[in-house]
Amino acid sequence: MKPKYKRILLKLSGESLAGDKKQGIDFETVAKICEPIKKLADKGVEIAIVVGGGNFWRGRSSGSMDRTRADHIGMLATAINALGVADSLEALGVDVRVQTAISMRQVAEPYIRGKAIRHLEKGRVVVFGCGTGNPFFSTDTAAALRAAEIEADIVMKATMVDGVYDCDPKTNPDAKKYDHISFYDVLNKDLGVMDSTAASLLKDNEIAILVFSIEEPENIYKAVMGETIGTLVE
Numbered sequence: 620m621k622p623k624y625k626r627i628l629l630k631l632s633g634e635s636l637a638g639d640k641k642q643g644i645d646f647e648t649v650a651k652i653c654e655p656i657k658k659l660a661d662k663g664v665e666i667a668i669v670v671g672g673g674n675f676w677r678g679r680s681s682g683s684m685d686r687t688r689a690d691h692i693g694m695l696a697t698a699i700n701a702l703g704v705a706d707s708l709e710a711l712g713v714d715v716r717v718q719t720a721i722s723m724r725q726v727a728e729p730y731i732r733g734k735a736i737r738h739l740e741k742g743r744v745v746v747f748g749c750g751t752g753n754p755f756f757s758t759d760t761a762a763a764l765r766a767a768e769i770e771a772d773i774v775m776k777a778t779m780v781d782g783v784y785d786c787d788p789k790t791n792p793d794a795k796k797y798d799h800i801s802f803y804d805v806l807n808k809d810l811g812v813m814d815s816t817a818a819s820l821l822k823d824n825e826i827a828i829l830v831f832s833i834e835e836p837e838n839i840y841k842a843v844m845g846e847t848i849g850t851l852v853e
Contacts, residue, residue: 627774634673668701701717
């Protein structure tokens with residue numbers, strides 16, 4: 620079976636890397652997430668990954684701390700996660716590069732668009748750390764920005780829920796799940812798929828986003844191969 624997409628941007632939350640531990644990195648969980656990524660790479664899919672940092676640090680929970688400094692700490696947390704994901708991919712035999720939006724040359728390449736695209740064309744998985752490199756922007760916005768820059772076919776947002784609902788399914792058992800929804804509705808109904816900056820950036824660049832559950836990591840493979848999973852926003 621031929622993959623539906625040639626080049627994807629996979630957004631992984633920090634929480635998804637923590638597994639049952641709920642914080643830090645659970646490498647057994649990360650290995651399970653990396654297995655379908657390897658299968659896709661073996662099929663010739665070009666894969667870029669943006670990682671969050673919520674398993675180590677959440678800036679909005681930092682209390683009275685200066686927002687810029689809190690966001691910088693969050694960027695460092697994403698660098699830790701990027702290195703962890705890269706290590707697990709390499710253990711599976713995947714050729715991988717880590718690029719960070721904040722320069723840390725001793726441990727990762729600086730983000731350079733042309734170099735990232737070249738890595739993808741050579742079949743390497745590229746993991747982007749440190750968000751956009753700027754405070755006040757989420758890693759969802761970083762995923763949208765990187766997707767636009769590398770001309771990804773789609774953003775695959777792997778979350779802890781199985782799609783987009785009209786309200787919170789954890790608090791409302793009657794919540795309705797959407798199979799397909801527009802960016803217009805996401806923005807106007809404030810559905811919480813991602814922050815409005817990220818949604819607007821994807822909308823303006825006509826890049827769809829698929830929101831699906833990472834609790835079954837094989838969903839990554841199934842979604843890219845064209846199976847109907849999660850919610851498609853376009």
